[in-house]
Amino acid sequence: MSEKVVFLDEVQTKTMNVAFSHFKEHTNWDLFNTIIQDDNENIKIAFYCKSQLEETRGGGIEQIIYIISKKDFRIKTINKSYSR
Numbered sequence: 001m002s003e004k005v006v007f008l009d010e011v012q013t014k015t016m017n018v019a020f021s022h023f024k025e026h027t028n029w030d031l032f033n034t035i036i037q038d039d040n041e042n043i044k045i046a047f048y049c050k051s052q053l054e055e056t057r058g059g060g061i062e063q064i065i066y067i068i069s070k071k072d073f074r075i076k077t078i079n080k081s082y083s084r
Contacts, residue, residue: 012036014073015043019066022075023047029062042076043068 008016016036023031029049037044046065060082067077 006036008036011070012038012043015068015070016045018068018073018075019045019047022066022078023064027064041070043070 027049031047031049033048035046035048037046044065044067046063049062049064050060063081063083065077065079066075067079068074069076
């Protein structure tokens with residue numbers, strides 16, 4: 001896996017802070033990848049993380065997607081999916 005440095009603009013930075021703060025407050029999983037998709041009204045931020053063994057019967061990969069409004073920086077939706 002390769003690492004890439006990406007510079008975010010001010011709006012992307014604010015939305016990333018909202019999503020990451022919520023993520024850290026509600027999980028204790030190991031984050032290993034993040035994807036940001038930016039459109040006209042919202043920013044979609046997907047966190048890919050490894051769940052802890054005791055939380056998910058053996059551990060696995062969790063995808064948590066935050067859809068955040070660019071207008072007021074509020075979380076509109078949170079979607080989660082899990083795979084082993």
